[in-house]
Amino acid sequence: xxxxxxxxxxxxxxxxxxxxxxxxxxxxxxxxxxxxTGYPATESLQRAALRKALxxxxxxxxxxxxxxxxxxxEDTRYLASLGLNSVRIPFNYRxxxxxxxxxxxxxxxxxxxxxxxxxxxDAGLYTILDLHALPGRQNQHWHSDNPTHWADFWNQRHxxxxxxxxxxxxxxxxxxxxxxxxxxxxxEPGDASGEVIGPFYERLEKAVRAIxxxxxxxxxxxxxxxxxxxxxxxxxxxxxxxxDYALPGxxxxxxxxxxxxxxxxxxxxxxxxxxxxxxxxxxxxTPIWIGEFGPVYDGDPERxxxxxxxxxxxxxxxxxxxxxxxxxxxxxxxLQGLTYARADSAYVRRIAPVLEKKARxxxxxxxxxxLQIRHILGPIEELFDxxxxxxxxxxxxxxSYIQTLVRNxxxxxxxxxxxGRCFDxxxxxxxxxxxxxxxxxACERREPLAEVLRTxxxxx
Numbered sequence: 001x002x003x004x005x006x007x008x009x010x011x012x013x014x015x016x017x018x019x020x021x022x023x024x025x026x027x028x029x030x031x032x033x034x035x036x037t038g039y040p041a042t043e044s045l046q047r048a049a050l051r052k053a054l055x056x057x058x059x060x061x062x063x064x065x066x067x068x069x070x071x072x073x074e075d076t077r078y079l080a081s082l083g084l085n086s087v088r089i090p091f092n093y094r095x096x097x098x099x100x101x102x103x104x105x106x107x108x109x110x111x112x113x114x115x116x117x118x119x120x121x122d123a124g125l126y127t128i129l130d131l132h133a134l135p136g137r138q139n140q141h142w143h144s145d146n147p148t149h150w151a152d153f154w155n156q157r158h159x160x161x162x163x164x165x166x167x168x169x170x171x172x173x174x175x176x177x178x179x180x181x182x183x184x185x186x187x188e189p190g191d192a193s194g195e196v197i198g199p200f201y202e203r204l205e206k207a208v209r210a211i212x213x214x215x216x217x218x219x220x221x222x223x224x225x226x227x228x229x230x231x232x233x234x235x236x237x238x239x240x241x242x243x244d245y246a247l248p249g250x251x252x253x254x255x256x257x258x259x260x261x262x263x264x265x266x267x268x269x270x271x272x273x274x275x276x277x278x279x280x281x282x283x284x285x286t287p288i289w290i291g292e293f294g295p296v297y298d299g300d301p302e303r304x305x306x307x308x309x310x311x312x313x314x315x316x317x318x319x320x321x322x323x324x325x326x327x328x329x330x331x332x333x334x335l336q337g338l339t340y341a342r343a344d345s346a347y348v349r350r351i352a353p354v355l356e357k358k359a360r361x362x363x364x365x366x367x368x369x370x371l372q373i374r375h376i377l378g379p380i381e382e383l384f385d386x387x388x389x390x391x392x393x394x395x396x397x398x399x400s401y402i403q404t405l406v407r408n409x410x411x412x413x414x415x416x417x418x419x420g421r422c423f424d425x426x427x428x429x430x431x432x433x434x435x436x437x438x439x440x441x442a443c444e445r446r447e448p449l450a451e452v453l454r455t456x457x458x459x460x
Contacts, residue, residue, distance in 0.1 A: 001121055003178040006216060006237045009285045010322060014178075020324050021126060021181060022457060023086030024079065024338060025292060027329035029070050030091035030112060031132040033143050035366045036332040037438075038351045040358055040415035041408075043092060043133070043145045049420030058431040065435035070331060071116055074440045076123035078339075079330075082450060083457030086181060087120050088291065088326040089113065090132035092145055093166060099135065102162055105169055121179035128218060128326070129170060130184040130291075135159045139190030139224060140395060142365060142408060149404050154189075154196040164207050175212035182216030183208065184291065188224040188243065192394040197222050198230040205235050213237075218289060221280070223395050225291065228280035239324075240284075241291040242277040246270050249295030249310050252369040256306040267313045274317050288323035296336045296367050297446070308452055315456045327453070331438065335367045338450060339443045347437035354419045363412040370407060377406060 002013035004021075011019045028036030032043040039046035051059040079087065095109035113129070120127050136159030137146035144151075153159045167185055174180045185204055191197040201219060208217065217238040221228040225243040234240065248256040248265045257266035281288045293314060295307035318325050327338070333348055333355075334340040341348055348355075362368040370377050384391065384398050393401045426434065436442060 001124070001126065001179045003214065004126065004181045004216060005214070006239060006287055009281075009287055011181075011216070011239070011287050011324060018322075019085075020319075020322065020460070021086040021128070021289065021326070022324065022460070023084045023088065023125065023326050024330040025088040025090060025130075025326045025328045026071055026116075026331075027090055028332060029067065029116075030089065030095055030109075031143075031145075032092070033366070034358075034412075035335050035364045035368075036329065036337075038333050038348070038355055038358075039419050040354065040363055041412040042142050042147050044094070045147060045413065045416045046419065049416050050423060053420040053423040054426055054428070054431050058426060058428040061428045062431040062435045065432045066438060067112055069436050069439035071119075072439070073119050073122075075330070075339075076119045076125055078440060078445075080123040080125060082454045083460075084453065085124065086126040086128065086324075086326065087116075087330075088128045088130050088184065089116060090130045090187060092133040093131065093135050093163070094133070094145070096166055096169075097135070097162065102135075102158070103165055105166065110169075110173060117174070117177065117180060126179060126181040128181050128184050129174070130187055130218075131163070131166070132187040134186065135162050138186055139188050141190075141404065143188070147409070147413075149401070149409065151190045151192065154191045154193065154200075160200055160203075164204055167204060168207055168211055171208045171212040171215070175214065180215060182218050182239070184218040184220070184241065186220055187291075188220055189222050190224060190395050191222050191230075194222060194227075194230060201230070205238075218291065220291065226277060231280065234284050234286050239287045239289045240281050241289045242281070244274055244277055244290045244293040244314065246273065246293070246295070246310055246314065249307050250366075252298075252371070254306075255303065256310045258306070267317075270310065270313055271317050274314070274321075278321070278323070282321075288318075288321060290318060290323055290325040292326065292328040294327045294329070294336060297334075297449075298367075304448070308448055311449070311452055312456070315452070319456075319460055331443065334444075337446065338453075339440060339445050341437050342442065342444050345437040345442060347434045350434065351419065351422050354415060354422060357415060357418070358412075361411045361415075362407045363415055365404070365408045368407065370403065373407070373411075377402065380406065 117127050133145040134153050136153035137144045137151050138153040140149050218241045248254040248260045251260050254260040278288050297304045331337045331339045362370045391398050
């Protein structure tokens with residue numbers, strides 16, 4: 001595969017031909033998320049519950065099988081068959097380092113990453129390496145494996161030192177690998193002060209460039225890749241990446257074109273939002289990469305059709321402006337994935353009671369809603385409106401703050417034990433079988449979504 005680099009406002013290969021990265025994010029694999037595989041709260045809490053329920057052997061066999069079957073050679077061939085050319089690989093730092101042994105890197109994490117980089121390369125797919133969960137947590141939510149609502153990464157030099165050390169090791173390992181398109185060092189940073197992220201990025205860029213001057217850096221803006229005010233002059237060979245979730249694609253009860261939460265959305269509004277989110281890239285003449293975007297699907301036929309139309313419009317806008325993109329996400333248990341574990345699979349049936357309770361309590365931030373607990377949230381919101389009218393905490397204000405604390409922490413954490421008990425009595429061999437429910441051959445394919453991607457790439 002040819003090396004990719006930045007030339008002006010485009011990515012090019014080493015022959016100078018423009019390259020548009022078009023692919024998916026591999027959420028739920030080396031960085032797990034609750035809506036993707038069905039557990040409540042955070043990955044670390046889930047793992048502790050499964051270790052208790054399955055025992056050490058069952059736990060090990062479950063995850064060894066899961067981490068192989070969730071993404072294997074058949075998956076790369078399927079993505080290539082759709083005309084895609086890239087995979088963004090999110091990973092949790094815990095695969096590479098233990099908190100009680102900081103700076104001691106674990107080979108097994110690199111080996112797992114090596115396997116998928118190689119499989120993707122064999123299928124003609126570039127990879128973008130994405131550190132999705134950092135020590136100390138780089139943002140305030142579950143997807144950084146954060147059991148709290150605080151992002152301590154920005155407050156402690158120790159955590160920052162460990163991330164620089166890990167990226168130095170990653171850069172050294174992949175510096176001669178052209179199939180790796182580049183490095184996405186910090187997913188969706190949430191530096192509440194706005195004062196630490198700029199100097200940290202400068203430090204990280206220098207550390208990586210001292211080892212590897214060839215790979216592209218993909219840098220997320222602050223406030224979950226939406227705020228680029230921390231940047232002045234662009235770094236060399238660097239892409240600044242925005243995330244572009246459109247509200248009609250993720251809000252409950254939305255329609256498109258139509259009104260969502262009191263605001264009308266059509267293609268022109270979606271384009272205006274894209275232009276606002278990518279203003280920094282267009283002003284500085286650097287490439288645009290939409291590192292995450294994509295609707296969720298709730299099973300309502302009309303709404304799902306409207307969300308596929310939203311996706312078509314977004315893809316057309318990206319093509320018009322020469323933007324690269326990575327659709328979120330490739331595989332899950334049915335909310336958003338291009339493929340998903342079947343509802344009648346042994347794994348999904350085993351956790352069905354927890355899935356029902358999670359939905360009822362709205363304990364997942366992504367894909368969940370508060371419709372059945374408004375009698376709890378409403379009075380709290382009214383109290384905050386009365387007593388703390390000027391309280392607008394980072395990153396999304398007081399309503400989101402309340403939702404996070406009540407739904408995604410207070411109601412989610414007690415569910416972790418119930419999730420673990422779903423696996424009581426499961427033998428090590430059965431644990432492996434449950435993990436195999438995520439193999440592509442055992443999964444459903446969301447054909448309408450696949451057809452949107454296939455058709456778009458054929459035209460591109």
